[in-house]
Amino acid sequence: MPEGGFGATITRQSEDFPGWYTDVVLKAELADYSPVRGCMIIRPYGYAIWESMRDELDRHIKATGHKNAYFPLFVPRSLLQKEAEHVAGFDPQVAWVTRAGGKELDEPLAIRPTSEALIAEGVKDWIQSYRDLPLLLNLWNNVVRWELRTRLFLRTAEFLWQEAHTFHATEAEAAAEVATGLECYRRVAEEWLAIPVIAGRKTPAETFPGAVYTVAIEAMMRDTKALQAGTSHMLGQNFARAAGIEFLDRDNARQAPYGTSWGFSTRMVGATIMAHGDEHGLVLPPRVAPVQVVVVPIFRTEEERVRVAGAVDGILRAVSDSPGQAVRLEVDWRDVSPGFKFNHWELRGVPFRMEIGPRDVAAEQAMLVKRVDRSKEALPLAALAGELAGRLDGYQAELFRRALDFREANTWRVDTYAEFRATLEDHGGFILAPWCGNGACERQISEETGATIRVIPTDAPAEPGACLIDGRPSDRRALFARAY
Ligand SMILES: [Zn+2]
Secondary structure (H helix, E strand, O other), X not given: OOOOOOOOOOOOOOOOHXXXXXXXXXXXXXXXXXXXXXXXXXXXHHXXXXXXXXXXXXXXXXXXXXXXXXXXXXXEHHHHOOOHHHHHHHHHHOXXXXXXXXEEEEEEEXXXXXXXXXXXXXXXXXXXXXXXXXXXXEEEEEEEOOOOOOEOOOEOOEEEEEEEEEEEOOHHHHXXXXXXXXXXXXXXXXXXXXXXXXXXXXXXXXXXXXOOEEEEEEEXXXXXXXXXXXEEEEEEOHHHHHHOXXXXXXXXXXXXXXXXXXXXXXXHHHHHHHHHOEOOEOOOOOOOOOOOEEEEEOOOOHHHHHHHHHHHHHHHHHHHHOOOOOOOEEEOOOOOOHHHHHHHHHHOOOOEEEEEOHHHHHOOEXXXXXXXXXXXXXXXXXXXXXXXXXXXXXXXXXXXXXXXXXXXXXXXXXXXXXHHHHHHHHOOOEEEEEOOOOHHHHHHHHHHHOOEEEEEEOOOOOOOEEOOOOOOEEOOEEEEEOEO
């Protein structure tokens, strides 16, 4: 029996959340460390989760009119330097190639930390007239940002992502595009990953380097900390001007187009782990789960095994014959104890386990066990195939509701700095509080408490108040939290 007993044990989530997270990532075989510090190997089970969210996001991106393309990995230094704020923001994280082909390069090449500069240069000749706009590109690639403190999926020196880059004739069109990008992310987070999010605008201090403004979606993890789950940037004419992109508008005047960019990364695998996981490991929403139902046959004698196998074959046939209900189902015939298998699949977050033994076969039923609360339900074999899709949909909705209830139970509204500090210390979580818009107040709060303004929520109602720090007027509440 591999690893003996009931298999891998993991650190308790309630006692050591970061230790729990690392255990889940490693022991559920999602990812592993690589020879290069800060880089990760994504293992097949982790990659299957990424592929599922990637494919779903790709469908939304294409449905909103964007086309996939590819741009190179290397960015010449001179290009990266064209947009001054951009290069200043990224410089410490950029990895450079200075030697290749056996000699020093005349110009160092950056390994892309993001592709704004390269895209602006690359599309210069494609945009001549307003008829060439909008230009709606999307790239699936990897980027490198040299991080000093790394954590698998959450912060790695190299990560996989999608970066959309668009150009528009007017500012209004670009602003609508910024919202479109964020809405694609909201839908994947909420509908696919069952993670409720709060959308809003970042403060100037948290805005993407070189952008006019940044919007983001923020999610609460099960330790009540925040995780940024996708960002979308209004670039204005900054990058287009720096690259010298001009087009003839409807009035035959030369203009620089307005740009946007937006990104969603393998960080969201980490978000999915931390938004739903529990003491037993991963808890995966069915839509993103590589295996949705695992069948565990239970038997002692060869005669029992044969009887159970007959029933399992019947289940497999019925499930594959059910039109429009493609359930990802796997049967675990490994020669290890049922207890070991239960533990194995619970750690991996499989939504339902189906136990079937000789007594179940005799009663023409199977026992369905729900991962999140281990509740059991006997389902008649005859009806089983037809019932699974509905059970999976129900479970998906239940996990979303559970995450939303958790967020609501851990969200606080406070009006004074003393209350703010006490709430953060006693409960953590999300705190909605008045802020005057001054960067100095924001900085003081962050330095003294470790909580940052995640966003000014889009749906925050107008609500006159007094800033936590200097009492100056605030017209709506900002969302504060400690964050990943
Ligand atoms: Zn203030």
